[in-house]
Amino acid sequence: MRQAIRRRLPQLQLAPAVAVLLVFFVIPLAMTFMWGFWPRTQFWMEPGFTLEAYNTFFSTGRVDVYLKSLRLSVISVILSLVLGYPVAYFVGRRLPEDVAFGLLFVFVLPFIISSVIRTLSWRFLLGRQGIINQTLVGIGIVNEPLDWLLFSEFSVILGLVTASLPFVIFPVWLSIRTIDDSLLEASADLGARPLTTFRRVTLPLSLPGVFAASIFVFVTAFGETAIPELLGGSGFSTVGTSITSVLGVLNYPLAAAISSISIATMLVLLGLWAYFFDLNNLVSMGGGS
Amino acid sequence: MPKRTATRREFATQGALAAAIATGLAGCAGDGDGDGGDGGDGGDGGDGGDGGDGGDGGDGETGVIEFGGIATVDAGDYSDFTEQTGWNVNFSSISNAPGELLSSMIAGGGREVYDILAPVGGIQPPLASEGLLQTIDTDRLENWEAQYDYWQTDEGRDFISHDGDIYGVPTVWQGDSVAYLPGETGEVTSYGALFDDEFAGKVAIEDNYTTAGQKTAMYLDYHDMEDIENPRNMSESEVEAVVDFLIEQKESGQFRTMWSGFENAVSLMAEGEVVVMDTWEPVVFSLRDQGIEAEYAVPEEGYLLWAMVDYLVDPETARADAHEEAVYDFLDWHLAGWYGAAITSQTGYMTNPSAMDYAAESDEFDEAEIRDIHEGVQEKFELGGTWQQRWPDEREAYEEHWQRLRNA
Numbered sequence: 089m090r091q092a093i094r095r096r097l098p099q100l101q102l103a104p105a106v107a108v109l110l111v112f113f114v115i116p117l118a119m120t121f122m123w124g125f126w127p128r129t130q131f132w133m134e135p136g137f138t139l140e141a142y143n144t145f146f147s148t149g150r151v152d153v154y155l156k157s158l159r160l161s162v163i164s165v166i167l168s169l170v171l172g173y174p175v176a177y178f179v180g181r182r183l184p185e186d187v188a189f190g191l192l193f194v195f196v197l198p199f200i201i202s203s204v205i206r207t208l209s210w211r212f213l214l215g216r217q218g219i220i221n222q223t224l225v226g227i228g229i230v231n232e233p234l235d236w237l238l239f240s241e242f243s244v245i246l247g248l249v250t251a252s253l254p255f256v257i258f259p260v261w262l263s264i265r266t267i268d269d270s271l272l273e274a275s276a277d278l279g280a281r282p283l284t285t286f287r288r289v290t291l292p293l294s295l296p297g298v299f300a301a302s303i304f305v306f307v308t309a310f311g312e313t314a315i316p317e318l319l320g321g322s323g324f325s326t327v328g329t330s331i332t333s334v335l336g337v338l339n340y341p342l343a344a345a346i347s348s349i350s351i352a353t354m355l356v357l358l359g360l361w362a363y364f365f366d367l368n369n370l371v372s373m374g375g376g377s
Numbered sequence: 378m379p380k381r382t383a384t385r386r387e388f389a390t391q392g393a394l395a396a397a398i399a400t401g402l403a404g405c406a407g408d409g410d411g412d413g414g415d416g417g418d419g420g421d422g423g424d425g426g427d428g429g430d431g432g433d434g435g436d437g438e439t440g441v442i443e444f445g446g447i448a449t450v451d452a453g454d455y456s457d458f459t460e461q462t463g464w465n466v467n468f469s470s471i472s473n474a475p476g477e478l479l480s481s482m483i484a485g486g487g488r489e490v491y492d493i494l495a496p497v498g499g500i501q502p503p504l505a506s507e508g509l510l511q512t513i514d515t516d517r518l519e520n521w522e523a524q525y526d527y528w529q530t531d532e533g534r535d536f537i538s539h540d541g542d543i544y545g546v547p548t549v550w551q552g553d554s555v556a557y558l559p560g561e562t563g564e565v566t567s568y569g570a571l572f573d574d575e576f577a578g579k580v581a582i583e584d585n586y587t588t589a590g591q592k593t594a595m596y597l598d599y600h601d602m603e604d605i606e607n608p609r610n611m612s613e614s615e616v617e618a619v620v621d622f623l624i625e626q627k628e629s630g631q632f633r634t635m636w637s638g639f640e641n642a643v644s645l646m647a648e649g650e651v652v653v654m655d656t657w658e659p660v661v662f663s664l665r666d667q668g669i670e671a672e673y674a675v676p677e678e679g680y681l682l683w684a685m686v687d688y689l690v691d692p693e694t695a696r697a698d699a700h701e702e703a704v705y706d707f708l709d710w711h712l713a714g715w716y717g718a719a720i721t722s723q724t725g726y727m728t729n730p731s732a733m734d735y736a737a738e739s740d741e742f743d744e745a746e747i748r749d750i751h752e753g754v755q756e757k758f759e760l761g762g763t764w765q766q767r768w769p770d771e772r773e774a775y776e777e778h779w780q781r782l783r784n785a
Binding site: 094097132147148150152153165177208211212214216217218235238318320321322323324325329330333334335337338340 | 474475477479483503507508576584627630632633634635637640641644648649650742772773775776777779780782783784785
């Protein structure tokens with residue numbers, strides 16, 4: 089009996105985590121998926137099966153909102169990685185540890201204030217009377233303030249990328265920091281130039297961090313509502329604002345359908361990333377090096 | 378419509394819905410769009426309070442009245458009421474958006490949480506038809522007859538009643554129009570300023586079909602640009618026509634943005650991003666406090682009229698007589714001088730006529746300021762307009778077409 093328990097100990101230790109995931113993640117998601125097919129009543133919905141919510145989703149402009157959110161999220165992931173990776177590399181490989189920790193703390197600092205206030209602060213920088221426009225006009229680069237700096241797709245992407253940067257820097261920094269120095273030294277001893285070492289050794293070994301960062305940024309950007317509302321201009325819509333909007337008229341099946349499509353999108357992307365990046369191999373590399 | 382009582386099973390499944398959708402999409406916590414004219418919405422979806430009424434004992438006992446409202450109606454200090462009755466008040470913030478409010482009442486077990494709900498009125502039809510509210514016995518309110526009677530029109534009655542019964546006690550009154558910076562625009566006397574080429578790119582409208590949509594309908598109807606039978610409760614084709622007009626404006630670059638949230642509205646004008654904006658009057662007060670010259674238009678098309686109301690929640694288990702009496706005392710206290718003066722001072726909105734008398738007799742409040750505000754809002758109601766429609770018959774079409782405007 090005791091031996092049987094001991095044999096099953098690893099599984100038993102997983103039980104609390106599995107239970108939490110089941111109760112707070114799997115079951116709610118399954119119910120969301122199910123509700124997307126339920127018929128509406130005046131204030132609620134009733135068990136049944138109808139494709140009405142999905143028809144509404146595909147027959148109105150909500151598909152365009154979904155595609156726009158998808159595009160913005162992918163752009164945010166790419167730009168966040170382009171900007172965040174070099175910072176993470178520099179902090180992880182080039183700075184002494186105490187300086188690195190200090191610098192990482194600086195990246196966290198803006199996040200101790202409300203995201204709304206942080207987002208609003210962009211308005212002071214990018215607005216017609218903001219510092220950037222005033223400087224550009226002052227030094228004669230432009231004759232009048234640039235309207236597209238604010239209330240545009242540019243400002244939304246800027247807001248999303250800057251809000252996402254710590255979610256790139258930290259996981260990538262962690263993965264780079266765990267790379268064994270001897271691997272890099274071996275590469276150099278074998279005659280590889282620094283760029284080749286980076287491309288053939290550092291970059292592949294940091295992919296688990298890149299993978300995690302991509303997911304963090306994508307999910308955050310896809311569901312974001314405050315940044316598009318505050319920086320996006322006339323009714324800039326995302327999937328998040330679209331769900332909020334239909335909840336306002338108590339269309340729960342449509343809200344559930346949009347959520348289900350969004351979740352399905354994320355799961356498909358997760359699957360694709362796992363497939364193309366060979367997730368199991370990456371995790372073992374990241375954790376076992 | 379038959380009275381319907383949500384079952385325990387429904388509470389469980391509906392509560393799970395909120396959790397599911399929240400889990401389903403991180404960050405999906407916007408402030409919605411059903412929000413009308415409160416100038417400072419708590420907007421948290423309204424789970425409020427500690428869930429216990431603490432005062433449902435036998436007759437003669439005292440306890441706590443659970444008061445769920447938007448920030449505008451929170452006096453902050455309820456000691457005057459407590460001194461008079463011995464009952465304490467627990468204020469908690471609720472959402473002003475009809476959909477969120479209905480959800481919190483139906484799915485969130487609101488009947489067991491609140492004694493009184495105080496959002497902007499006009500949403501008693503769905504709340505009452507779901508059996509969530511009690512009718513108000515106005516004979517039990519000593520101050521009822523001394524109130525402003527602006528609700529005694531067909532539209533005003535719609536704002537507080539359902540099927541001929543009164544469900545809402547109006548406590549705060551206002552007429553909305555357009556804020557503007559006169560130094561940039563000159564005097565504005567029409568909603569047409571929102572669509573004037575001269576201010577292209579320097580205009581903002583609220584991201585809300587029950588305010589910006591209705592004002593646009595009033596404008597189009599008044600100037601015979603569209604044939605709209607009733608701007609406050611449009612048919613689907615009328616909503617479509619209004620939104621088509623707004624899309625045309627948006628695509629021509631007329632709007633700098635569509636705003637939501639009080640602070641956002643203030644900052645748009647304070648930062649000089651817009652010079653004309655469909656918004657609440659407290660935005661103008663806030664701009665003036667910052668030393669910015671701002672005005673609130675007297676529109677030829679009339680104001681968008683509204684009132685905040687107290688709804689009496691119908692609990693699952695009947696209140697004890699003492700508790701019910703205290704709740705009515707609280708409603709009556711809302712119609713009396715101290716509360717009226719306090720809310721007018723805090724928000725700049727008109728409350729009840731006793732506020733001016735109370736301010737004159739005490740040193741607590743600035744009588745002149747309160748009188749000015751009350752007289753200003755009275756002029757608005759006398760000039761007239763249309764009452765805001767918070768729960769239009771074709772609300773699905775409103776939402777769908779408004780989404781079209783956002784996407785354009």
